[in-house]
Amino acid sequence: MTKQTLTADDGHKFAAYRADPAGTARGTLVVLQEIFGVNAHIRRVCDGFAADGYIAIAPALFDRAERDVELGYDQAGFAKGRELVGAVGLDGAARDIGATIASCTGRIGVVGYCWGGGLAWLAAARFPNVHAAVGYYGRLIATNLLGEMPRAATILHYGEHDPHIPMSDVDKVRSAHPEMSIFTYDAGHGFNCEDRADFNPKAASLARARTLDFFRDKIG
Template sequence: MGSFTSVSTLEGDGQFDAYVAQPQSTPRAAIIVIQEIFGVNEGIRRKCDNWAEQGYLAVAPDLFWRDTPHVELNADVAEDFQAAINHMQKLDQDRAIYDIEAAIKFARAQLGGDGKVGVVGYCLGGRLTFMAACRTDGDAFVGYYGVGIDNLLSEQHAIGKPVMLHIPTADGFVPPDVQKKMHEGLKDNRHVVLHDYKGLDHGFAAEMGVRRVEEAAQLADQRTADFFATHL
């Protein structure tokens, strides 16, 4: 359903690829899909295709492009997991936000210049989605099992659009003390809603692979779909 397309950087000094999935009819809005540490792999492309089937223009920018373009790794393969960690450690997250902003700008142009654009991200992408909620002009934001969000709470005053976070309570990368800081730090922010998934681990809503927990993934994805339907 989709294909890779070149997107210009905000500064106009370069281009990076993004997977773009088009709906069959005029898009109702656009959704930027932010990758895990495994790149714009088949799972992320499937998520884009699913959004396109629901009537959205879906765009997944390749955020590792400055170091290694077109990374595609499998979360279930130990060697790939270590390679993914290495790519994540090389990523300049502040520059990644500029690329997400460029993807938002690209998507709006595809919609005719004034359409609404949501952002959804997973793992590393969940963290970047929270950063984007603080730093970009997207219209709605959803983060799945974002890592290190407790270190970003000082930026939440800049959030002006709706944000939803999905938090598995047995997340091996987001321990209970971090989850507590997120709940306590965001409880008074009227723009943010948090959903806990008791006993589940990181990656439970992955599109494919052993991490997926079907019933919980469907619940979280339905909440996300309803959220975007309301705000986009």
């Protein structure tokens, strides 16, 4: 597990957390953060994918506004995270995601959570060298990004009791992309994160199994 520095096409330098597998990598996964930064949860996600045979890289997308951000899952953390999302913007995040993808080797997948769930969709639409994308509870997909058409194979995971993403928004995505696998779970927002009140082990385990099956099919 290492910390590396990457450079975007506008010269911005940003940190990334990288976890490598013990043997030959199946491919590379770009792991896109929630609004809480590249915190302990996101690092554990990277470590987990490395244990499954992938190089996993999580770019610190908040570095454009503030460096070394690791926020807690409380109201203060949520408010600060929303502020930083606005400061970075979609285009700023996309520049850094593009630079991360450009640094990758082998076949490339993207997986994101919360804010990163929408950004994974954006990456699948904007970067042709992405082979597969997975979005977990990405609110921005229905509200801001339906005009961005993924070119890579994409699957999505949502909680059926998510107060931030009504099922009507999920239905919008389904209607726009009937060919896409969109999974819903008896869970709330953030169900994959062990540090959140909405953590749901059953839903997290099933979603992760589906994600790994998908990446093994599309990435290796």
